Amino acid sequence: MPFFPLYWDNTFILIIIGMAISGFASMYVQSTYRKFGEVNSKNGLTASEVCRKILDVGHLEDVRLEGIRGNLTDHYNAQENVLRLSDTTRNSKSVAAIGVAAHEAGHALQDRDDYGPLRLRAALVPVTNFGQTAAFPILFAGIIFGGGDSFLINIGILLFSLTLLFQLVTLPVEFNASNRAIQVLETQGLLSREEIPQARKVLNAAALTYVAAALASFLSIMRLVLIFGGGGRGRN
Numbered sequence: 001m002p003f004f005p006l007y008w009d010n011t012f013i014l015i016i017i018g019m020a021i022s023g024f025a026s027m028y029v030q031s032t033y034r035k036f037g038e039v040n041s042k043n044g045l046t047a048s049e050v051c052r053k054i055l056d057v058g059h060l061e062d063v064r065l066e067g068i069r070g071n072l073t074d075h076y077n078a079q080e081n082v083l084r085l086s087d088t089t090r091n092s093k094s095v096a097a098i099g100v101a102a103h104e105a106g107h108a109l110q111d112r113d114d115y116g117p118l119r120l121r122a123a124l125v126p127v128t129n130f131g132q133t134a135a136f137p138i139l140f141a142g143i144i145f146g147g148g149d150s151f152l153i154n155i156g157i158l159l160f161s162l163t164l165l166f167q168l169v170t171l172p173v174e175f176n177a178s179n180r181a182i183q184v185l186e187t188q189g190l191l192s193r194e195e196i197p198q199a200r201k202v203l204n205a206a207a208l209t210y211v212a213a214a215l216a217s218f219l220s221i222m223r224l225v226l227i228f229g230g231g232g233r234g235r236n
């Protein structure tokens with residue numbers, strides 16, 4: 001049973017820890033969003049109006065604002081030059097929704113400024129997709145045909161690591177978009193002095209999910225290294 005240790009050896013605890021961290025982060029962002037989703041901002045503007053304002057102030061009048069179905073599906077698409085706000089965000093006047101909308105506008109501002117990590121992240125998309133598709137089959141082939149200590153296994157682990165690399169590059173992109181959001185909300189007076197820390201809490205909680213995802217990936221790669229590292233030494 002050469003691939004048995006892939007599932008139930010002691011190192012599986014690392015996967016469980018990763019899942020627990022991700023689960024906690026996801027619960028935390030949802031509860032934070034719910035909490036500040038009930039607080040309407042004093043300016044009375046919808047998240048959509050705030051977003052338009054930030055784009056216009058940033059000389060991004062050409063970026064279109066559209067709606068999209070779902071909850072927290074908000075995103076900026078650089079290729080299409082469009083910023084999409086979800087049903088729950090768009091018409092809400094809450095501090096949470098305004099924070100999320102401003103964060104997405106922050107990505108548009110990064111695009112305008114040719115922000116390095118954003119470009120690097122975009123360049124890594126095809127590489128990461130390839131890694132995600134190829135990693136497991138190659139690892140599996142290494143286990144079956146290579147007796148657990150083959151070159152193929154190392155290649156498989158390396159391909160898995162591309163996802164982690166992508167997630168690590170995502171971190172500065174996300175933190176920077178939030179920083180830009182908070183800054184513009186503050187300077188444009190789109191949120192009050194008391195509301196700024198609340199919006200920051202929502203954005204920090206959202207950023208935490210990206211940190212958790214990277215951490216979970218790191219732990220699962222560590223697990224593969226523990227199982228196969230040093231030419232399959234750890235297998236039993």
Ligand SMILES: [Zn+2]
Pocket residue numbers: 103104107173174177
């Ligand atoms: Zn983002």
